[in-house]
Amino acid sequence: MHIQKPRDVLAIGLTGGIGSGKTTVSNRLAQLGAKVVDADEVAHRITAAGGAAMSAIEEAFGPAALRPDGAMDRDYIRKLAFDQPAVRSHLEQILHPIIRHTIQEELQDVTAPYCVLVIPLLFEKGGWHEFMDAVVVVDCPVDVQFARVKKRNGWPDSQIHAVIEAQASRATRLAGADFVIENHGDEADLIAQVDELHKKLIKIQAK
Numbered sequence: 254m255h256i257q258k259p260r261d262v263l264a265i266g267l268t269g270g271i272g273s274g275k276t277t278v279s280n281r282l283a284q285l286g287a288k289v290v291d292a293d294e295v296a297h298r299i300t301a302a303g304g305a306a307m308s309a310i311e312e313a314f315g316p317a318a319l320r321p322d323g324a325m326d327r328d329y330i331r332k333l334a335f336d337q338p339a340v341r342s343h344l345e346q347i348l349h350p351i352i353r354h355t356i357q358e359e360l361q362d363v364t365a366p367y368c369v370l371v372i373p374l375l376f377e378k379g380g381w382h383e384f385m386d387a388v389v390v391v392d393c394p395v396d397v398q399f400a401r402v403k404k405r406n407g408w409p410d411s412q413i414h415a416v417i418e419a420q421a422s423r424a425t426r427l428a429g430a431d432f433v434i435e436n437h438g439d440e441a442d443l444i445a446q447v448d449e450l451h452k453k454l455i456k457i458q459a460k
Contacts, residue, residue, distance in 0.1 A: 262360065263367035263458045264384055268375035269391030270420050271413075272401035274436035274443065278391050279371045281447040287454075288365035292372050295355050296348060300325035305355070309347045314340070335415050349378065366458050376421040376429055387457075389450065390430035393437040395423060 267282075269275045276291075283289045299306040302323035310318055310325055314333070320326045334341035360368055375381050375388065382388070395417060402413050427433060432453070434446050 262363050264386050265369045266375050266385040266388040267369050267371045270398050271416050272398035273391040273393050275371055275391050278447050282369050285451045288363050288368040290356050290359050290370055292352055295352050299351050305351050306347055367454050376425055387431040389432045390426045391434045391436050397437050
């Protein structure tokens with residue numbers, strides 16, 4: 254299933270490995286006037302209590318997949334998915350079509366100079382590249398990713414390694430990038446790079 258871009262809208266894909274800094278970059282682009290749609294935020298919304306994916310999730314994985322408030326138990330499902338690849342595949346079959354449909358709805362009537370789709374698994378899952386005019390990769394070394402996720406999430410080392418290994422390699426992402434934001438310095442340097450990217454995207458849109 255492919256989503257279709259509204260006519261005359263410059264669509265930019267933003268991706269990077271876990272802990273790379275995608276949220277900081279997308280937040281800055283939003284401050285500069287871009288329309289930002291984050292696939293992870295959409296996923297959280299559709300797996301909240303009463304979300305569009307919840308009936309299918311309960312049917313597929315049983316009551317244990319739900320928290321007491323009716324939202325998906327993300328810790329339970331995450332562990333289940335990494336222990337059982339078939340579970341991960343089934344979950345993706347449920348979530349991805351709903352995520353794509355929701356994003357397509359949100360991109361109608363865009364008035365911003367360009368839109369940014371934050372897609373963590375852009376290189377891992379098909380159906381996105383045909384929609385995008387360019388891809389921005391937020392890049393940092395793997396050891397920096399690991400340290401950031403450890404500090405932010407407090408996950409066991411094995412879980413962090415599993416997530417990183419399940420994602421596309423750093424080399425794969427860099428090979429598919431039209432623009433690269435390097436995020437292994439301080440935040441001021443990161444913001445300066447994002448501001449420069451914004452200027453380039455405005456020029457592209459103006460052509």
